[in-house]
Amino acid sequence: xxxxxxxxxxxxxxxxxxxxxxxxxxxxxxxxxxxxxxxxxxxxxxxxxxxxxxxxxxxxxxxxxxxxxxxxxxxxxxxxxxxxxxxxxxxxxxxxxxxxxxxxxxxxxxxxxxxxxxxxxxxxxxxxxxxxxxxxxxxxxxxxxxxxxxxxxxxxxxxxxxxxxxxxxxxxxxxxxxxxxxxxxxxxxxxxxxxxxxxxxxxxxxxxxxxxxxxxxxx
Numbered sequence: 001x002x003x004x005x006x007x008x009x010x011x012x013x014x015x016x017x018x019x020x021x022x023x024x025x026x027x028x029x030x031x032x033x034x035x036x037x038x039x040x041x042x043x044x045x046x047x048x049x050x051x052x053x054x055x056x057x058x059x060x061x062x063x064x065x066x067x068x069x070x071x072x073x074x075x076x077x078x079x080x081x082x083x084x085x086x087x088x089x090x091x092x093x094x095x096x097x098x099x100x101x102x103x104x105x106x107x108x109x110x111x112x113x114x115x116x117x118x119x120x121x122x123x124x125x126x127x128x129x130x131x132x133x134x135x136x137x138x139x140x141x142x143x144x145x146x147x148x149x150x151x152x153x154x155x156x157x158x159x160x161x162x163x164x165x166x167x168x169x170x171x172x173x174x175x176x177x178x179x180x181x182x183x184x185x186x187x188x189x190x191x192x193x194x195x196x197x198x199x200x201x202x203x204x205x206x207x208x209x210x211x212x213x214x215x216x217x218x219x
Contacts, residue, residue: 011213012062015054016070022051023074024081027119030171031108033184040183041191049195052159053203055130056152061210064135071127075120082116085109114171122167130159148207149200156196157189164189 030044051074059067089109093102137151164185172181196203 009214011210012058012066015058015210016073019051019054019058019070020074020077022047022054023123024078026051027078027081027116030119033176033180036187040180041187042184045188045191049156049160049192049199052127052130052156052192052196053152053199053206055127055159056134056155056203057207057210059131059134060138060148060207061214064131067131067135068128071124071131074127075124078116078120078123118167118170121170122163122165125166126159126161126163129162130155133158148204152200152203153193153196157193160189160192 026044026048029047030042032043034041034043055067055071058070086109089106133155134151137147137155168181168184168188172184176184
């Protein structure tokens, strides 16, 4: 494994890039709420769980330190996107840029700073909890597919639970009814964890694949 070296493998860099892209896309789509039968979710749910799966994979293959580094990279790249969006909004429009176009841009991306602030807080706490739980459980019971699946699901449930508890009150407090916010918290945490359960066979294969890649790279 490359965990104990200062050199970054291509596979780790690819996972980190994918993690950052998923996080940014989730933040940009999180402003939209979607009714799903009796429940309300946000559009970001379609991509955000992937970041937790990648988080699990990085902890399992590369260790907690590398996972924390990836999380901080995601944090600062998301912050950069939020700042650049606000600069883009403030720039004077050209001759073909109408007032309606400017208003549409403000309506869509104007809420991004609040969403990003909520996401930054929730993301850091949720991702760090997910990575820490995954790492600690691995130390106690490191081997076996069942053990890996169990810690992946439990770490996601705790991480997603903390994420949702922080994100929705900060992002939508005073904007959406309290009942809707509570529904979002419960629904998002459960759906994202269910997503982890359903895609667990893929997660296990991905982890095994990257482990083989790292072993081959150092052999």
